Amino acid sequence: MLKKSQSSKRTVRKNVMKIAIIGGGHVGSALAKGLSRAGHTVLVGARNPESPAIKSLVQDFQNITAHPINEAAEKAEVLIITTPPAAILNLALQLEKVNEKIIIDATNSVFNKPSHYQNGSKALRELTGFGHVVKCFNSTGFENMENPRYGKIAIDMFTAGNSDRGKQIASQLARDIGFAECYDFGGDEQIPLLEQLAIIQKAGRDIAFKILQR
Numbered sequence: 001m002l003k004k005s006q007s008s009k010r011t012v013r014k015n016v017m018k019i020a021i022i023g024g025g026h027v028g029s030a031l032a033k034g035l036s037r038a039g040h041t042v043l044v045g046a047r048n049p050e051s052p053a054i055k056s057l058v059q060d061f062q063n064i065t066a067h068p069i070n071e072a073a074e075k076a077e078v079l080i081i082t083t084p085p086a087a088i089l090n091l092a093l094q095l096e097k098v099n100e101k102i103i104i105d106a107t108n109s110v111f112n113k114p115s116h117y118q119n120g121s122k123a124l125r126e127l128t129g130f131g132h133v134v135k136c137f138n139s140t141g142f143e144n145m146e147n148p149r150y151g152k153i154a155i156d157m158f159t160a161g162n163s164d165r166g167k168q169i170a171s172q173l174a175r176d177i178g179f180a181e182c183y184d185f186g187g188d189e190q191i192p193l194l195e196q197l198a199i200i201q202k203a204g205r206d207i208a209f210k211i212l213q214r
């Protein structure tokens with residue numbers, strides 16, 4: 001059954017987190033800006049932290065800094081992966097050296113699998129051995145992450161994975177950047193279903209999911 005995330009109320013957040021966003025493209029930038037505006041400390045982990053794209057992302061936000069990937073991962077409590085799925089194979093080798101952390105996998109591998117792994121979360125878990133790997137932020141376009149409001153309505157986000165702690169953090173971050181609710185799809189076995197939701201993008205970019213209840 002689709003469940004609301006554990007703390008469904010939008011509370012006044014006192015829990016400011018250090019979040020490493022690995023990859024600074026469309027999704028990475030949208031999440032970095034949203035999380036920074038919500039007061040979190042954002043460390044963008046990039047292959048080239050000095051690139052013009054990363055510099056322009058960092059320059060307008062005091063609480064966004066750019067780092068080599070392993071440095072960002074080491075300093076943060078939570079990692080959000082926003083690279084192409086195939087990059088995870090190499091990334092996982094760099095993450096092996098950091099202590100176990102919460103990893104939020106925002107990649108979509110419906111059309112582009114990380115080698116023989118079914119999806120990025122499975123690859124991350126098996127390659128790093130980390131237990132708190134969850135899927136979130138994969139099911140909607142980056143435009144919706146930049147602005148989750150359609151007029152007066154805030155859209156919903158979804159998460160899945162075996163780590164309740166991971167899903168709790170992912171849900172909190174989704175609400176922090178303006179999603180109305182983050183629904184829990186279930187355990188790891190539901191991740192492929194969550195990835196299929198991304199296919200809605202074929203219907204256009206400015207389109208989003210909202211759960212209605214009578």
Ligand SMILES: NC(=O)c1ccc[n+]([C@@H]2O[C@H](COP(=O)([O-])OP(=O)(O)OC[C@H]3O[C@@H](n4cnc5c(N)ncnc54)[C@H](OP(=O)(O)O)[C@@H]3O)[C@@H](O)[C@H]2O)c1
Binds near residue numbers: 023048
């Ligand atoms: N676009 C969307 O609306 C959307 C929505 C939901 C989920 N997603 C998923 O989110 C992920 C990123 O999508 P995107 O649209 O943000 O892509 P993008 O704009 O192309 O950005 C990809 C980022 O990943 C980095 N990267 C690529 N290969 C890498 C590697 N081997 N190691 C480290 N970093 C690497 C790139 O850095 P460089 O500058 O160094 O190349 C770039 O910063 C994909 O998995 C996609 O399926 C996308």
